[in-house]
Amino acid sequence: MAPKAPSSLPLYEINYRKNYISRGIELFILFLLFSLLAYRFLTLKYHGLQWLLALICESWFTFIWILTVSAKWNQVEPKTYPPRLLERTCNFPAVDIFVTTADPVLEPPLITINTVLSLLAVDYPANKLACYVSDDGASIVTYYSLVEASKFAKLWIPFCKKYNISLRAPFRYFSGNSSPPQDSSQEFQQVWIRIKDEYKQLCKKIEDASTQEPETCDVAGDFAVFSNIQPKNHPTIIKVILENKEGVADGLPHLVYISREKRPKHPHQFKAGAMNVLTRVSGVMTNAPFMLNVDCDMYANNPQVILHAMCYFLGAKDEIDCGFVQFPQFFYDGLKEDPYGNQLKVLHEYFGRGIGGIQGPFYQGSGCFHRRKVIYGLSPHEKITAGGLKDEYIKKTYGKSEKLSTSIAKTLLEGSNIIEQFNSDSPSSFIDIAHQVGSCGFEYGTAWGQKLGWLYGSVTEDVLTGLFIQSRGWKSAYCLPDPAAFLGCAPTAGPATMIQQKRWATGLFEVLFNSKSPIIGTLFGKLQLRQCMAYLYVQLWALRSIFEVCYAILPAYCLITNSYFLPKGKYDQKFKTTQS
Numbered sequence: 067m068a069p070k071a072p073s074s075l076p077l078y079e080i081n082y083r084k085n086y087i088s089r090g091i092e093l094f095i096l097f098l099l100f101s102l103l104a105y106r107f108l109t110l111k112y113h114g115l116q117w118l119l120a121l122i123c124e125s126w127f128t129f130i131w132i133l134t135v136s137a138k139w140n141q142v143e144p145k146t147y148p149p150r151l152l153e154r155t156c157n158f159p160a161v162d163i164f165v166t167t168a169d170p171v172l173e174p175p176l177i178t179i180n181t182v183l184s185l186l187a188v189d190y191p192a193n194k195l196a197c198y199v200s201d202d203g204a205s206i207v208t209y210y211s212l213v214e215a216s217k218f219a220k221l222w223i224p225f226c227k228k229y230n231i232s233l234r235a236p237f238r239y240f241s242g243n244s245s246p247p248q249d250s251s252q253e254f255q256q257v258w259i260r261i262k263d264e265y266k267q268l269c270k271k272i273e274d275a276s277t278q279e280p281e282t283c284d285v286a287g288d289f290a291v292f293s294n295i296q297p298k299n300h301p302t303i304i305k306v307i308l309e310n311k312e313g314v315a316d317g318l319p320h321l322v323y324i325s326r327e328k329r330p331k332h333p334h335q336f337k338a339g340a341m342n343v344l345t346r347v348s349g350v351m352t353n354a355p356f357m358l359n360v361d362c363d364m365y366a367n368n369p370q371v372i373l374h375a376m377c378y379f380l381g382a383k384d385e386i387d388c389g390f391v392q393f394p395q396f397f398y399d400g401l402k403e404d405p406y407g408n409q410l411k412v413l414h415e416y417f418g419r420g421i422g423g424i425q426g427p428f429y430q431g432s433g434c435f436h437r438r439k440v441i442y443g444l445s446p447h448e449k450i451t452a453g454g455l456k457d458e459y460i461k462k463t464y465g466k467s468e469k470l471s472t473s474i475a476k477t478l479l480e481g482s483n484i485i486e487q488f489n490s491d492s493p494s495s496f497i498d499i500a501h502q503v504g505s506c507g508f509e510y511g512t513a514w515g516q517k518l519g520w521l522y523g524s525v526t527e528d529v530l531t532g533l534f535i536q537s538r539g540w541k542s543a544y545c546l547p548d549p550a551a552f553l554g555c556a557p558t559a560g561p562a563t564m565i566q567q568k569r570w571a572t573g574l575f576e577v578l579f580n581s582k583s584p585i586i587g588t589l590f591g592k593l594q595l596r597q598c599m600a601y602l603y604v605q606l607w608a609l610r611s612i613f614e615v616c617y618a619i620l621p622a623y624c625l626i627t628n629s630y631f632l633p634k635g636k637y638d639q640k641f642k643t644t645q646s
């Protein structure tokens with residue numbers, strides 16, 4: 067038998083769904099819509115206002131249907147092969163992981179630490195990982211919970227790896243299991259009971275800390291910086307909680323807590339502002355070439371998630387095909403039948419896979435891997451040479467910090483080796499510089515939030531930032547491993563869903579009028595036409611309601627005015643003739 071040649075096998079494959087029947091049906095519906103419009107238009111002069119309103123609404127529905135058909139046309143079936151990647155190399159690039167949290171009440175620290183634990187425990191060399199938690203709430207309880215969780219991590223991570231546990235967020239792993247699996251070994255059962263007990267104690271400590279008044283928390287020593295501060299008025303707080311000083315692959319990753327400086331007169335730019343601080347702080351501390359960003363309520367459900375993303379980054383023949391890798395946002399414990407539609411199932415299954423076949427999925431704010439150089443503003447194939455990279459330019463664009471400039475130059479320079487691009491020094495040795503780049507005045511006069519980093523100006527900073535990246539020509543990759551990579555928490559009540567969807571709808575609508583709108587991106591940038599149409603599909607979401615409400619009111623209007631707005635069928639005419 068011929069020997070296997072693992073290195074020649076592709077790390078990922080993208081097939082297309084054979085959706086010929088649904089395409090046929092969709093085109094037929096489009097034909098019917100056009101026929102209706104033609105009929106309305108030709109008979110407009112014989113009818114009143116209701117006919118015109120119906121024509122306007124139906125023209126809108128037809129337009130939206132064109133966007134829908136275009137978006138769903140080529141649906142991808144992507145597949146990634148981590149085992150092939152593992153056969154091919156053992157030298158992996160580093161990844162900086164960013165977790166954002168903003169409010170210890172709405173986003174309980176227990177959920178945040180579960181997300182962090184699941185990420186620290188992924189199957190990837192620990193000396194290539196650093197996890198940064200951004201806390202916009204500047205909460206002593208969140209920090210305390212992370213410190214306690216880091217102690218538990220020393221038991222939890224070796225346990226997960228030794229016994230190859232597939233679910234590495236402890237609250238999910240232990241939920242509903244009061245005793246260890248009966249078919250497991252005696253040794254495993256003993257360890258299981260011990261770890262579960264430790265986890266229970268951890269939960270208890272966090273619960274107690276959450277219910278106590280902040281003043282009664284222990285504010286001595288390490289926690290002193292949290293005393294007498296307000297969430298919206300405080301200096302930068304950075305704490306290195308865990309450090310993999312020896313750089314051992316089976317140790318624990320670095321874990322850093324950051325609460326950026328906030329001052330009442332300084333716009334903090336919400337999550338986008340937090341992400342930019344994370345980018346800079348990680349830039350001086352570890353400077354990994356890839357960055358994973360996760361909301362605090364979305365735990366890693368598949369321990370191989372980073373390997374799946376690397377299949378794209380390392381397997382792409384041309385870097386342009388993979389500016390960023392997005393995993394879909396799936397949710398746990400959703401309501402039966404999904405009454406509020408907030409599991410976004412249809413959106414992922416058809417729309418997400420559909421744009422996966424155009425220029426790639428939108429950036430969805432969580433569960434996404436970025437290339438650091440793309441976030442720093444580079445276009446595909448853009449070559450920067452040491453001579454072309456003036457120190458003055460870096461300082462003006464990225465801010466005045468010697469250390470940050472050096473790390474940015476390293477990232478931007480042509481031919482910089484992504485495997486070597488990682489700072490193996492201890493993060494704690496850069497704590498002073500990290501404070502400097504985390505301060506709220508640092509961005510003043512620079513391009514952060516305007517031309518690089520996470521963009522400001524929309525509450526859906528994710529879609530805006532992704533759009534800007536794709537307008538520069540980058541494609542993105544849609545990664546759908548089994549089991550799902552991340553699972554999050556969706557609102558379980560109607561009002562909460564409405565608030566969230568209103569925020570999304572208005573945020574998306576805003577982007578349309580931004581200087582980086584998809585229409586401008588297509589006319590003057592490198593955004594593909596069908597990708598622009600897909601962006602329009604989501605960005606016009608808020609406007610749709612006007613036409614839908616209007617169309618829904620038409621029947622009532624017709625009843626009151628004794629008119630009609632639907633074309634009369636044969637039966638109706640016959641009925642009239644027999645009556646007269």
Ligand SMILES: O=c1ccn([C@@H]2O[C@H](COP(=O)(O)OP(=O)(O)O[C@H]3O[C@H](CO)[C@@H](O)[C@H](O)[C@H]3O)[C@@H](O)[C@H]2O)c(=O)[nH]1
Binds near residue numbers: 202335526529
């Ligand atoms: O000032 C802020 C506000 C929010 N966040 C964090 O941003 C994330 C998302 O905010 P959230 O209020 O939970 O919004 P969602 O609607 O649940 O999030 C979705 O929509 C957002 C806006 O499009 C995206 O940024 C998210 O990634 C996406 O999951 C959370 O981790 C927050 O902790 C901050 O760090 N600072």
Ligand SMILES: [Mn+2]
Binds near residue numbers: 361363
């Ligand atoms: Mn959220």
